[in-house]
Structures are given as C-alpha cells and as structure tokens.
C-alpha cells in the first residue's frame with residue numbers, strides 16, 4: 001500500500017495513516033522512512049492502536065534522505081537513522097521530545113537548546129556477540145528485532161580502537177595456541193576505551209568457566225593492541241531475557257580493573273563494568289550543561305554512577321552528597337572535605353533525608369531508562385529543593401516524572417537535547433526545574 005509519512009515517532013519509525021481498504025484511517029509505523037516521504041509498504045504486524053509495516057520502496061524521497069554509511073544498516077539492531085542526514089536526525093529528535101512532553105500535559109515548553117558533536121566513531125564501549133565456527137571467530141550484533149546473530153564487518157559508530165581490538169580478538173581466535181582456544185570459548189566480548197583512546201578494557205563473557213589460557217589471550221592481544229590495560233572473564237549465569245537482566249560471575253582478571261577517564265579537567269576512576277556515559281565527544285559538554293553556574297551550600301547527585309556530576313559540583317558547592325546503588329567505587333573515590341558518597345537506593349536516601357528535613361539547593365538526578373518514578377517524585381515534592389536538574393535517556397519516562405514535579409509547584413525553565421547517540425533513536429535530555 002502507498003503511504004505518506006506524516007511525522008517521526010519515538011523508536012525510529014515514521015507515522016502514516018492508511019488511505020485505502022477496510023483499515024482506512026488506521027495508524028501505521030514504518031521504520032527507515034522520513035517525514036513527507038511517499039512510500040510503498042507492507043503491513044507486517046497488527047498492534048493495539050496501530051499497525052507495523054515494512055518499507056518496500058521510497059516513491060518520493062525526502063531531500064534529507066542519504067545513503068547509509070554502514071553496510072549492515074537496516075539489518076543490524078543498533079542504528080535506526082543512518083538514512084537521514086545529520087541535521088534531519090536532530091530535527092526529528094527535537095520534534096519527538098517536544099511532542100512527548102506536550103502529550104504528557106506539559107505546556108509552555110522553553111526553547112530546546114541542542115548540543116551535538118561528531119556523529120560517527122563516538123561510542124567508547126561496544127559489546128559484540130561471538131560466533132565460533134570451524135576454528136575461527138565472527139563478531140556480531142543482534143539482527144534487528146530478533147535475538148539472531150548478525151555478523152558485522154565494521155561498526156562506524158564505534159571508536160576506532162574498539163574495532164581494532166575486535167579484529168585482533170577475531171584473528172587470535174583463529175590461532176591454534178592457548179590464547180586462540182580461550183578466545184573461541186567466548187560468547188560475547190565487551191571493549192571499553194578511555195578518552196583519547198589511550199587505554200582499553202576488555203570483558204570476555206563465556207557460558208562456563210574458561211578451561212585456561214586467559215592470561216595468554218590477554219598477553220597476545222596486548223602484543224598487537226598495546227592500549228589493553230586490563231581484562232577479565234565473566235561467566236554468564238542462567239538465561240536472561242535481556243543483557244540488563246543478565247547475571248554474571250566475575251573471575252580474576254589480567255592487568256588493571258579500570259582506568260582513569262578525563263572529563264572537563266577531572267580524572268575519574270572507571271571500573272571496566274561500571275556505567276559510564278558512552279559518547280566520548282559529548283561528556284564534557286554534558287557535565288558543563290548540568291553543573292554550570294550552579295553554586296550553593298548543598299547539592300545532591302542522585303544515581304551518581306562514578307560521580308561524573310558530583311566531582312564538578314564539588315567545585316562550587318560547600319557540600320555534595322552522591323547517592324549510587326552500586327556505590328562501592330564511588331565511596332572510595334569521592335571523599336574529602338565537602339564530599340560524601342552513600343551506597344543506597346535513591347528512594348531509601350530520600351525517605352531518610354525527608355525525615356531529617358534536609359533541603360539542598362540543587363538536586364541532579366540521572367536515572368536509568370525507567371526514570372525516577374512516583375515515590376521519588378513525591379519525596380522530592382516534599383523536600384522541595386530549589387532546583388532539580390533531571391538528566392534523562394528516555395523522553396517518555398522524563399515526561400511522566402516531570403509532569404508530577406510540575407504539578408507539585410516546579411517550573412520547567414531549561415530544556416537541553418544532547419545527541420549522545422547519533423544514527424540511533426536514543427536521545428539524552430537535560431530538564432531544569434525550579435520552584
């Protein structure tokens with residue numbers, strides 16, 4: 001059927017309405033299309049409220065349509081927007097952000113300030129699936145919309161060092177040595193590089209404990225990729241629906257457990273498995289936007305990770321308290337006069353703080369995709385910090401949480417869109433709420 005794409009929807013598709021047949025007027029989501037395009041598509045799936053369709057032909061292309069840089073685009077589950085030039089990707093994300101907030105009932109939005117950088121080779125971390133067949137290795141990602149293995153020759157959004165390491169790992173996997181045998185036991189491998197690609201960390205995931213040779217594998221890889229600073233094997237325990245839910249048993253590693261990552265004049269110790277922002281070109285900017293011109297007595301950094309914002313805030317606040325559920329490293333690195341790190345859930349911390357009637361001038365919160373949720377919003381509404389800076393990687397949960405905070409007396413004064421994930425539908429938003 002022929003469809004005219006009206007607008008983009010969150011997730012990467014374009015929205016159209018059917019103009020023929022019994023389902024005339026029904027909404028259809030078509031991936032790899034752009035607003036304004038006339039396309040031909042086939043319905044592939046019926047969902048509640050809309051159908052999903054596959055693009056067959058672009059009959060009238062958008063002026064923003066470009067040839068994708070990656071040969072795997074369309075098949076690989078990683079990228080959704082390589083068919084759009086970069087300014088168009090940006091415009092799409094702004095429109096989606098604005099619409100998502102308005103749909104949640106948030107009106108009178110401030111202008112969205114946009115921040116972007118180099119849209120390729122930006123990722124400082126990749127995790128590849130490994131397929132070992134006939135004595136050699138293939139690295140790959142998930143085929144789009146499935147758990148199927150898709151062999152990948154090159155990933156143009158990964159930092160060059162990560163791909164150089166992946167190729168070297170693959171070559172070692174073809175060797176008859178102990179290192180080669182050990183590489184062939186891998187089911188997944190993760191590479192993480194520091195700023196300026198100076199250092200590299202590797203995690204090798206296996207289905208069962210290595211029979212041996214891990215040290216040899218690391219030494220061999222180090223001989224061709226001297227940036228390798230540390231590595232560890234990890235055994236995947238049981239079967240999980242997603243990587244997030246996956247449990248692993250970490251084993252003794254090789255070299256260091258992490259490295260120093262420099263951001264905006266601060267050196268952060270990041271362990272290989274710890275969360276760290278992934279766009280190596282925009283982390284400085286992100287810290288700047290979150291912490292600039294904020295001064296006072298007390299600031300809280302909730303969901304603090306390795307303390308990316310806490311450290312910068314400690315320069316301008318008398319006291320900064322960082323809260324992190326997996327806070328072991330943070331507690332040992334974020335200390336000294338005016339600095340406190342607490343291993344706790346945000347909700348537990350806020351419950352105790354609200355009883356003690358603590359009231360910071362600034363709360364920075366950067367939760368995982370699920371957002372902060374109703375309880376954290378209602379505790380914050382009770383504590384009433386002067387300013388809440390909400391860093392979000394999901395506009396839908398941001399809109400839900402922001403609406404609760406706005407209804408409790410806050411005003412949305414700044415909105416920033418940081419394109420931390422070019423070529424994909426993901427976006428990072430910084431929303432500033434003041435009383």
Ligand SMILES: C[S@@+](CC[C@H](N)C(=O)[O-])C[C@H]1O[C@@H](n2cnc3c(N)ncnc32)[C@H](O)[C@@H]1O
Nearest residue numbers: 275303304305308324325326345346366367368
């Ligand atoms: C998106 S990351 C942000 C980390 C940090 N702000 C940064 O930019 O590097 C979210 C962090 O929240 C932590 N986390 C997840 N659930 C939490 C909870 N309920 N309470 C506190 N921290 C939590 C995770 O371990 C992770 O480090």
